[in-house]
Amino acid sequence: MAASTLAEVAKLAGVSPATASRVLNGSARTPGAGIAERVRKAAESLGYVPNLQAQALAKSSTGLIGLIVHDIADPYFSAIARGVQEAAHQKRRMVLLATTDGTPAGEKEAAAAFAARRADAIVIAGSRSHRAEDAAANQDLAAELERYCRNGGRLGVVGQGIIGLPEIDGYSTLPVPNEELARQLATELAAGHDGPFVIAAGPDGLATSDERVRGFQRGLADAGRPAAEVLHAAFNRDGGFDAGSRLAARLRAESARPCIFAGNDVMAIGVAAALRGDGLSVPEDAALAGFDDIEWLRDLQPELSTVGLPLEDIGRQVTLGALLDSGADPDGAASAGISGTVRLRRSTARA
Amino acid sequence: MAASTLAEVAKLAGVSPATASRVLNGSARTPGAGIAERVRKAAESLGYVPNLQAQALAKSSTGLIGLIVHDIADPYFSAIARGVQEAAHQKRRMVLLATTDGTPAGEKEAAAAFAARRADAIVIAGSRSHRAEDAAANQDLAAELERYCRNGGRLGVVGQGIIGLPEIDGYSTLPVPNEELARQLATELAAGHDGPFVIAAGPDGLATSDERVRGFQRGLADAGRPAAEVLHAAFNRDGGFDAGSRLAARLRAESARPCIFAGNDVMAIGVAAALRGDGLSVPEDAALAGFDDIEWLRDLQPELSTVGLPLEDIGRQVTLGALLDSGADPDGAASAGISGTVRLRRSTARA
DNA sequence: AGCAAATGGGAATGCGCTTTCCATCAATCC
DNA sequence: GGATTGATGGAAAGCGCATTCCCATTTGCT
The missing domain is CATH 3.40.50.2300 (Response regulator)
Structure with a gap:
C-alpha cells in the first residue's frame, strides 16, 4: 500500500534505477528518447511520486524555508508571511511555519526544529526582546542559530539582528527604519x-x-x-x-x-x-x-x-536575501532596503 | 563544515550507531545509564543535531502537516492557520504552508508537493469551486489526493468535500454549516x-x-x-x-x-x-x-x-481529525462539529 | 580502416538514521 | 552447577534516491 519507488518504476521500465532517476528528475544527463518515454510511462502507470525526503537526503538540500513569527493570525505577520511564501514559491521552495508567541525560548525551539529538518534557510520575523528575563533564552537562540549557520544554513532576520549573534556567513538582516x-x-x-x-x-x-x-x-x-x-x-x-x-x-x-x-x-x-x-x-x-x-x-x-510599511515586500526581500548565493554581498536585485511612508489620515485631523 | 552525524557521535562516545540512536532519540530500548551519559556528552560536545529528514526516511513518518489555503494574509485563512498550527504543535508536528490563490490547479500542485514530501497529513482550507473551467483541475486534484490517501496519507478538508473524491480511508471532512x-x-x-x-x-x-x-x-x-x-x-x-x-x-x-x-x-x-x-x-x-x-x-x-465562526477551532479540529488514528470513527474528543452564531450589531440597526 | 572521443546505460556507493537480528553476559531457576 | 531467561550492546540491512565510476557502444576523424 506504500507509495511506489523509483526502483519499481525502473524495474517495470526495464532499466536501472540510475536511468530512471535521470529521466524522472532533471539530471545533467538525459537518457535517450525511447528509454525516457518507457520510464515516464512506467512512472505514470504506477502513480509514482518521487520522495522528496529521500531526494533531500541524497543531495543534501531540502528545498525548505523555515519561517518564524509570533502569531500567524496577526495581520502584520501574515502579510510578511505572504511575501515569504511568494519568494519561496518563486525559488521553488516550500515554507515551514512556526509560531512562538513572541518568546525567545519559542524562537529557539523553532530554530532547532528547522535546523533538524535541515531547512535551506530560516526567516525570523518577530521582534527581538531585550528584557532581562529573556537574556538566557536569547543566548540559547543565538547559539542555536550560530551553529545552524556554521553548518551551512542561511538566516534572514527582519528588523533588528539577533542579540548575541556575531556576523557570520549566511546570516543577513533586513533593516526596517x-x-x-x-x-x-x-x-x-x-x-x-x-x-x-x-x-x-x-x-x-x-x-x-x-x-x-x-x-x-x-x-x-x-x-x-x-x-x-x-x-x-x-x-x-x-x-x-x-x-x-x-x-x-x-x-x-x-x-x-x-x-x-x-x-x-x-x-x-x-x-x-x-x-x-x-x-x-x-x-x-x-x-x-x-x-x-x-x-x-x-x-x-x-x-x-x-x-x-511594505510588509509583503519585507517578507519577500528577507527571504530572497537569505537565499542569495553566499557569494558576493547582497547588492544584487532591487534590494534597495526597506522604506516606509507616513500617512496622515482623519484619525489625527485637527479637532 | 557540515553538521555532525550520529555516526560521529557514536564513534566519539565509543559506541555503535545503534546505541547512539537509542539514547538520543526515544527508542523502546534504553541503554544503560553510563553509556547514555557518554553518548549525550559526545552529542553535546559535537553540537549534534539529528537529521529529521533521515529519520523520516528511516521510519517513514515525516512529522509534517501540509496546509493549503487561498491566501495566508486573508484573516479568514490566517485564523484557521493559527488553529492548525496549534494542533500541529500539540501533536509534535510542523506545518508546511502552501497558497493557491483559490485555483484548483494551485491546490493540485500544492497537494502534489505535499505528497512528494510524504506529509503525514494534508489540510485543505480553501473553498471548492464548481465552475466549469475548473472541472479538469478538480479532477486532477481529486486524483492526486486519492492516490495520496491510498498511499497512507491522511486528508482533512474544511467545509465541503473535494469534488470527485470518493469516501476513502484517511479522508475526513469538517462540515461548516x-x-x-x-x-x-x-x-x-x-x-x-x-x-x-x-x-x-x-x-x-x-x-x-x-x-x-x-x-x-x-x-x-x-x-x-x-x-x-x-x-x-x-x-x-x-x-x-x-x-x-x-x-x-x-x-x-x-x-x-x-x-x-x-x-x-x-x-x-x-x-x-x-x-x-x-x-x-x-x-x-x-x-x-x-x-x-x-x-x-x-x-x-x-x-x-x-x-x-470559530475559525481557530475549525483549524484545530480539522487537523486533529485528519491526524486521528485511522482506527475507530472520530467520535473521540469534543468533535461536536462546528457551529456558528448570528451576531446582529449596529450595521444592520433600524435606520 | 583504425583510433580517439564522445555517448548512453548500469553497478555500486553513500546520504543519516532506524530497526531487526545476533551475540554476549549476567542473573535466575530447578 | 548447568541450563534458561532477560537484558544489553553491536552488526548489518535497509529507507528511497542521487551520483560517481565504469564499461560497452557509437560517432567522428585522419
Whole structure:
C-alpha cells in the first residue's frame, strides 16, 4: 500500500534505477528518447511520486524555508508571511511555519526544529526582546542559530539582528527604519497638533516598540515639544485596549486633547475601541496614530493615520536575501532596503 | 563544515550507531545509564543535531502537516492557520504552508508537493469551486489526493468535500454549516428590515459563497420575503468594493433602503468602503451584514453584523481529525462539529 | 580502416538514521 | 552447577534516491 519507488518504476521500465532517476528528475544527463518515454510511462502507470525526503537526503538540500513569527493570525505577520511564501514559491521552495508567541525560548525551539529538518534557510520575523528575563533564552537562540549557520544554513532576520549573534556567513538582516519613520511621524504630527503627546507602546524591551518610541520622542524633541508620556502594554490589540482604558479615565478629567501614538496599528485599534467604549471619540477627543498600515485596517473609521510599511515586500526581500548565493554581498536585485511612508489620515485631523 | 552525524557521535562516545540512536532519540530500548551519559556528552560536545529528514526516511513518518489555503494574509485563512498550527504543535508536528490563490490547479500542485514530501497529513482550507473551467483541475486534484490517501496519507478538508473524491480511508471532512447559518441570519435580518435584500456574493460556483447565498435566500423565503438580488464579484475585499460600487449608483436613484448581505466579512468591508466613497453611510442608507466575524474587523465602525465562526477551532479540529488514528470513527474528543452564531450589531440597526 | 572521443546505460556507493537480528553476559531457576 | 531467561550492546540491512565510476557502444576523424 506504500507509495511506489523509483526502483519499481525502473524495474517495470526495464532499466536501472540510475536511468530512471535521470529521466524522472532533471539530471545533467538525459537518457535517450525511447528509454525516457518507457520510464515516464512506467512512472505514470504506477502513480509514482518521487520522495522528496529521500531526494533531500541524497543531495543534501531540502528545498525548505523555515519561517518564524509570533502569531500567524496577526495581520502584520501574515502579510510578511505572504511575501515569504511568494519568494519561496518563486525559488521553488516550500515554507515551514512556526509560531512562538513572541518568546525567545519559542524562537529557539523553532530554530532547532528547522535546523533538524535541515531547512535551506530560516526567516525570523518577530521582534527581538531585550528584557532581562529573556537574556538566557536569547543566548540559547543565538547559539542555536550560530551553529545552524556554521553548518551551512542561511538566516534572514527582519528588523533588528539577533542579540548575541556575531556576523557570520549566511546570516543577513533586513533593516526596517522603525526609528526614523517614527521620527518623521512625530514631526508631521507635531506640526498639526498643539496638545500633549502620549505613546501606547509595547512592553519595555521589545526592540521594535522601543525603536518606534525612541524615534517618536526624538521627532518631538526636534520639534521643540516635550517628551511624550509612555504607557507600556502588550504589543497587540488587547494591549492597546488596555492602554486606551487607562488613558480614557484621565482624558475626561483633563481638558487637553492629546495625540496618542500607538506602537502599531492593532494596538491603535485597541486604543480606539477603549476610548469609544468610554464615550470618547477619535479624532474629536483625542488624535490617534498607529504604525504598519495594516491592509485590513485601512477601511476603519476614522481612517487611521499611520506609517506604511511594505510588509509583503519585507517578507519577500528577507527571504530572497537569505537565499542569495553566499557569494558576493547582497547588492544584487532591487534590494534597495526597506522604506516606509507616513500617512496622515482623519484619525489625527485637527479637532 | 557540515553538521555532525550520529555516526560521529557514536564513534566519539565509543559506541555503535545503534546505541547512539537509542539514547538520543526515544527508542523502546534504553541503554544503560553510563553509556547514555557518554553518548549525550559526545552529542553535546559535537553540537549534534539529528537529521529529521533521515529519520523520516528511516521510519517513514515525516512529522509534517501540509496546509493549503487561498491566501495566508486573508484573516479568514490566517485564523484557521493559527488553529492548525496549534494542533500541529500539540501533536509534535510542523506545518508546511502552501497558497493557491483559490485555483484548483494551485491546490493540485500544492497537494502534489505535499505528497512528494510524504506529509503525514494534508489540510485543505480553501473553498471548492464548481465552475466549469475548473472541472479538469478538480479532477486532477481529486486524483492526486486519492492516490495520496491510498498511499497512507491522511486528508482533512474544511467545509465541503473535494469534488470527485470518493469516501476513502484517511479522508475526513469538517462540515461548516454555512447554509444553515446564512438561513438563520436571513431570518433574523428579515425580522428587522422591511426593504429589499441584496447579496454581494463571491463568484458563481464558489462552494462556500454558493452555500451562504442559498441559505440566505431560503431564510428570506421562509420569512415570506422575495428573493434577494445576487451580485457576483471576487470573494475578497476588492470584490466587495466592486459590488458596493455597482450598488451605490442605484441606491441614490432608488428610494428603498436595502439590506446588503456580503458573502464574507472582508467583502462587507469592501462594500462599506465603496458606499462610503459614494457618500452613502451604513446603516443609515443601507443595512450591511457579513459572515465569519473576523477578529480584526470587530472594532470596525459601525460594528458589523455577521455570523461568528470559530475559525481557530475549525483549524484545530480539522487537523486533529485528519491526524486521528485511522482506527475507530472520530467520535473521540469534543468533535461536536462546528457551529456558528448570528451576531446582529449596529450595521444592520433600524435606520 | 583504425583510433580517439564522445555517448548512453548500469553497478555500486553513500546520504543519516532506524530497526531487526545476533551475540554476549549476567542473573535466575530447578 | 548447568541450563534458561532477560537484558544489553553491536552488526548489518535497509529507507528511497542521487551520483560517481565504469564499461560497452557509437560517432567522428585522419
